[in-house]
Amino acid sequence: xxxxxxxxxxxDRLDELNRxxxxxxxxxxxxxxxxxxxxxxxxxxxxxxIEIVEFPSYEDAMRNSNLPETDRVFQEMVALCDDMPTFxxxxxxxxxxxxxxxxxxxxxxxxxxxxxLLDGLLTRDYHDHDPANAPDVIxxxxxxxxxxxxxxxxxxRFTVEDQIAEADRVCTRWTWEGTHKGEFLGLAPTGKxxxxxxTTTHRLHEGMICEGWWQYDRLGLMGQLGALEM
Numbered sequence: 183x184x185x186x187x188x189x190x191x192x193x194d195r196l197d198e199l200n201r202x203x204x205x206x207x208x209x210x211x212x213x214x215x216x217x218x219x220x221x222x223x224x225x226x227x228x229x230x231x232i233e234i235v236e237f238p239s240y241e242d243a244m245r246n247s248n249l250p251e252t253d254r255v256f257q258e259m260v261a262l263c264d265d266m267p268t269f270x271x272x273x274x275x276x277x278x279x280x281x282x283x284x285x286x287x288x289x290x291x292x293x294x295x296x297x298x299l300l301d302g303l304l305t306r307d308y309h310d311h312d313p314a315n316a317p318d319v320i321x322x323x324x325x326x327x328x329x330x331x332x333x334x335x336x337x338x339r340f341t342v343e344d345q346i347a348e349a350d351r352v353c354t355r356w357t358w359e360g361t362h363k364g365e366f367l368g369l370a371p372t373g374k375x376x377x378x379x380x381t382t383t384h385r386l387h388e389g390m391i392c393e394g395w396w397q398y399d400r401l402g403l404m405g406q407l408g409a410l411e412m
Contacts, residue, residue, distance in 0.1 A: 183239060183240075183273055187234075187271055188232060190267060191232075191268075192265055203219065215243070217236050285382075286342050286345065288300075307321060308392055310324075311394065311396065312328075337360055337361045339359055340356050351383060352384050353381060355381050356380055357379050358379070366407075367409075374407060376406040381398075382397070
């Protein structure tokens with residue numbers, strides 16, 4: 183279970199505290215078990231600073247605490263603070279990555295299911311970057327037509343393999359599998375079962391997808407369909 187530690191302190195030496203954290207990151211390279219470190223200051227009191235450190239588990243946090251570098255940096259941190267920092271240990275009971283969910287639904291629910299759901303997932307001026315399309319597809323209706331071309335040509339489904347989210351971006355690694363049931367790019371239906379893998383990076387704004395960048399093996403797909411045979 184993910185474990186989070188909150189370190190609460192008062193200091194007017196935030197720049198020195200940040201440099202101290204840089205030193206700890208460098209000295210614990212290859213040994214630390216922390217996966218995410220965040221330092222924030224109170225908007226109403228610039229001397230009130232909270233550090234948030236995330237670990238895969240409580241046991242990992244304890245191993246991190248036992249590193250000599252961690253103990254040394256902690257003693258230096260205390261010297262920078264007005265009072266002894268306080269610690270709050272938290273077991274994470276819910277961790278919902280909302281942007282990941284939106285992008286996952288685009289693949290599994292909308293593109294492979296109900297294209298009407300695109301209205302609740304994409305902004306009206308959605309900008310789609312696909313190396314197979316020139317110019318780019320702009321707008322949710324244009325993207326719906328592009329998706330419809332694939333739906334006319336194949337019965338297909340997406341499997342979301344991995345997702346990585348940071349700030350307003352989500353990168354999804356997916357597998358696509360389909361049966362060639364209708365005309366696609368001038369190819370008559372073959373009935374062949376085909377598949378491909380790809381990655382898509384999406385940018386979100388206010389909970390909706392506003393931009394997307396696609397990378398996938400369309401050439402390999404055309405080969406599976408027999409379009410590249412001599």
